[in-house]
Amino acid sequence: MEFRINPTMEQKILIWKTFGCCRFVWKNLLDERISYEKMNKGKLLNTTPAHLKKDNSFLTEVDSLSLSNTQLNLNQACKKLFPKGKTPKFRAKEKDKRSYTTNWINNNIEIILKSDRENYIKLPKLGRVRIILHRSIPDGWRMKHATIKETASGKFYISLTFDVDTEPIETRKKFEKVETFDYSMPSLVVSSSGENDITKDDIRWYRNLEKRIAKEQRRLSRMRYGSANYWEQKHKIGKLHEKASARRNDFLHKLSRKVSDTFDAVVVEDMNLQHMSKALNFGKSAYDNGYGMLRNMLSYKLNNQGKVLVKVDRFFPSSKRCSACHEINHELKLSDRQWTCKSYGTHHDRDKNSCKNLLDEGKDILNRWASGDSSLILAPSGVLSEKKLHPQAHSNVRQDGE
Template sequence: GFPRFKSKKRNKNSYSTLCINGNITLSNGYLRLPKIGQIRLKQHRFVPSEYRLKSVTVSQTPSGKYYASILFEYEDQVQEKEMQKFLGLDFSMHELYRDSNGKEPAYPGYYRNAEKKLAREQRKLSRMQKGSNNRNKQRLKVAKLHEKVSNQRKDFLHKQSRQITNAYDCVCIEDLDMKAMSRTLNFGKSVSDNGWGMFTTFLKYKLEEQGKKLVKVGRFFASSQTCSVCGYKNAKTKNLALREWDCPQCGTHHDRDVNAAINIRNEGMRLVIA
């Protein structure tokens, strides 16, 4: 059967085991693990015969689902591509990002949409007696709601990062401290709902798989204050409420986020070419 985890304190249980002398095998829809035996599984992708199995991590989610993450070793030579198409991304609290072409992904805000339902189910859970069967059933219901929001977010971020990776050779972003930003600006829920850190992680490994690059511009680079046309620095843009402004020097009208994304792209190009 399934492994039984001993810890009652952690809400996500997992254990890892190394492949030694062929004690772990994957064949015909079954995974054989040491001390457990054969387990039937749903395999998500085909594994080439030349891949060498190294280890397996079995985990259980709070909703009660089991997953086996299998690590393989293989040789792969990635050829670096010539950097021709550049894109700049500026973090946005509501749309996830604005790019240097003025486009935005229209992020749905999955946590915000499910917030009322989550609050209602969590209130029910808090009123139930600890250790009772009804509390355990309600705990699973809350865990499934959180898991659904998490899966929706991951699906959206994977699709967005794949579209960008296929279209551009180099993506430039700011090196932001998201944890500090959520604390200082009191935007914790919005920052967590966007999943910017997860998005940049997805973007990085997808680009590297194709020989492309993710360039991070320093967090103190004045992307929002600088005019992308003439280079004039406008100190008034330190006020986050100012979303649009006109350059006093060249007269160009700027959207704050698009202008920042263009500056990030230009600075990333400078770093790559240098």
């Protein structure tokens, strides 16, 4: 997982020093290994950078783990190349990849969450470095190592490697609390519990940010291309976009966390992509579709707890079916928010009826799953569905449920 970091000038200098020290260790150890290999045909030297530190005290100023990792990388390269009669390359200063790797030992690396917008990562020797956390790190992931790098344009990134608990989590067979999410036209997303609806009010902050972006964009269009003001304004807009997507992700993460902790299973419709991008559309400043993101977040958060996301076939008539008597109302139009079933006169709120149908169908699927129905399939991502779902290829066919 890669994150942008914004080191201070002082921290940058120390990072550059570390790059230099790694290069120094690589070069000197390589020299030693080459001459040792020549003298003792085929034997490999495996010294640590410790002896280099004695004569070169500047090496002690930087993260010692970065030097150990350089040594390990060099050993691997020697092992591979020496038997072929080749030697690893000396690292030229300009060509050198500007990065170093350090390891997680006893909380020497730690993510410090301060606020929505301000977070830090604690690193050996560097201390707290500002980090842009564009996504959350799942619970139970243990940090292994971190690589700090600088791009050609002078941006700094850190890529974190984790040990993920690979112990398989047993999927449960009993699902007592079930929630459903359904796409709804005037509001955005409705839930059968009624507690997790997403209304336009819930994402008003997002619309406001969008309006600001549009305003700043108009200002930009009046500026002379390439002028100092232009770049400043462009930068400002970029920051607003970042803010918008960070807040959206945060919102969806919190909702999916709450739902996956509270419920044992969540039922959704297997929508086609076109419909999915219309549901929970966050607007122009976030081109990716919010509903798809929410479903992905739900599926992995549920999966981590042995819970499932149930996908109901898109041709299941969730809107047109009367949830009381299962009669299909073929005359139901998209604009009908309320309707009355002709068979027994049951009055329906469109969204509530649709959610009830999805919930019943989802529970039915869960029961079939529990009794070992082989026409169902549980994907490794924790999505439970019929083996034969109607394929996406028919996405231009009008959905029965609509």
